[in-house]
Amino acid sequence: MERDIYEEIHNDFRELVKEFVKRYVTQEKMLEWDEAGEVDRATMLAAAEQGLVGLSVPEEFGGAGMLEDYRFRSIVNEELIRSGTGAALAGALGIQDDLAVPYIARFGTDAQKQKWLPKMATCEVLGALAMTEPGTGSDLRGVATTAKKTDGGYIVNGAKTFISSGKTADMVVTFVKTGEGNRPDAFSLVIIEDGMEGFDHGRKLQKMGAHGHDTAELSFSDVFVPDENLIGGVEGHGFVQLMENLPLERLSIGVVAAAISEAALEWTLDYTKSREAFGKPVADFQNSRFRLAEMATTVDVMWAYVDRAMRLFEQGELSADEAAKVKFWCTEREWEILDQGVQLHGGYGYITEYPIARAFLDARVHRIYGGTNEVMREIVARAVTGRK
Numbered sequence: 001m002e003r004d005i006y007e008e009i010h011n012d013f014r015e016l017v018k019e020f021v022k023r024y025v026t027q028e029k030m031l032e033w034d035e036a037g038e039v040d041r042a043t044m045l046a047a048a049e050q051g052l053v054g055l056s057v058p059e060e061f062g063g064a065g066m067l068e069d070y071r072f073r074s075i076v077n078e079e080l081i082r083s084g085t086g087a088a089l090a091g092a093l094g095i096q097d098d099l100a101v102p103y104i105a106r107f108g109t110d111a112q113k114q115k116w117l118p119k120m121a122t123c124e125v126l127g128a129l130a131m132t133e134p135g136t137g138s139d140l141r142g143v144a145t146t147a148k149k150t151d152g153g154y155i156v157n158g159a160k161t162f163i164s165s166g167k168t169a170d171m172v173v174t175f176v177k178t179g180e181g182n183r184p185d186a187f188s189l190v191i192i193e194d195g196m197e198g199f200d201h202g203r204k205l206q207k208m209g210a211h212g213h214d215t216a217e218l219s220f221s222d223v224f225v226p227d228e229n230l231i232g233g234v235e236g237h238g239f240v241q242l243m244e245n246l247p248l249e250r251l252s253i254g255v256v257a258a259a260i261s262e263a264a265l266e267w268t269l270d271y272t273k274s275r276e277a278f279g280k281p282v283a284d285f286q287n288s289r290f291r292l293a294e295m296a297t298t299v300d301v302m303w304a305y306v307d308r309a310m311r312l313f314e315q316g317e318l319s320a321d322e323a324a325k326v327k328f329w330c331t332e333r334e335w336e337i338l339d340q341g342v343q344l345h346g347g348y349g350y351i352t353e354y355p356i357a358r359a360f361l362d363a364r365v366h367r368i369y370g371g372t373n374e375v376m377r378e379i380v381a382r383a384v385t386g387r388k
């Protein structure tokens, strides 16, 4: 089913992204990122130069001013993922545009916007978002990282874990406890900068997939964070700020899930048409034909749903529970499609030289991060039943 959400300006942008992918996102680069465990800064700078990142930065600060029009971000994901070599870069760009920039663009003070956004648009400054801690993930109000008020700022102590881009980030939007108890107003977001005394980026975590994009532990030991780094300049707004941006994070995961599902279908079609067994292409067996038909139909439904969610987001109407539905439903379908794709590749589906195998490993975390799919169902259940 043809999608109808893109206009000429988006189609032109897609050509630009395709050019970039052809030039910079090679097999060699992918292996280099895997080996290093991170995407190199030069590629991030080049992506910014070409306009692939900084999409969510307002124009007055050097970005594209497209925070609300998620179609541009979707195109970046679609093309990077389709290439089979660009998943790590898609991840790194996503952290910058969907997870780090929006907290400054939406909630930052004028001074914070002026200080951070122009350099984030060019990727001279890379950001990360740190909520999860060794002792708590789903239950955000259980965080133990504290920011105690002192003259001119805060003293931060604690640790975060599983932080995407945590090793490469120059600044980390960090969820901390500034008050007593666990009421929503006990939490704030502060910017912790690379090089601040007592801030350690910790080790890179070894993951089952997504090897080319860094995920790190962070620790804070008596880190002095100046008042000017309190996001929005007012204490106690962190929880609400997170809740306001989480629909975007969840939409972004839904988009990635749809893009991966579509790519998995394409890879599986190509493979099964060229691979022969019992004297005919694997694609000609009735089982393969039915599975491919199911995969194609699911991909169409996913895009129809995700495209609608992108529209709602643009209109400022994508609610937390609608975004939660998109996140859990799309990542569950993505998982089924990838599993089927691996199966139809036979033994080669298990070999990581094949994009289907890499996508399978990369995608496992989609049902976990951005809020687990169980927590997503809880959010939806609360909305549909009206019961806590």
Ligand SMILES: Cc1cc2nc3c(=O)[nH]c(=O)nc-3n(C[C@H](O)[C@H](O)[C@H](O)COP(=O)(O)OP(=O)(O)OC[C@H]3O[C@@H](n4cnc5c(N)ncnc54)[C@H](O)[C@@H]3O)c2cc1C
Residues within 6 Å of the ligand: 129, 130, 131, 132, 135, 136, 137, 138, 139, 161, 162, 163, 164, 165, 207, 215, 365, 368, 369, 370, 371, 372, 373, 374, 375, 378
């Ligand atoms: C590769 C990777 C990248 C990540 N990137 C980031 C990042 O950039 N920033 C960041 O802050 N975090 C990040 N995370 C952390 C991620 O968001 C958390 O792992 C996730 O929210 C789950 O938290 P947890 O690991 O503490 O699991 P837990 O909360 O301990 O959950 C364990 C199990 O209990 C279930 N569970 C928990 N509560 C409920 C409930 N109420 N009802 C039913 N079941 C429940 C969960 O669904 C899960 O199955 C990342 C994680 C990974 C693996």
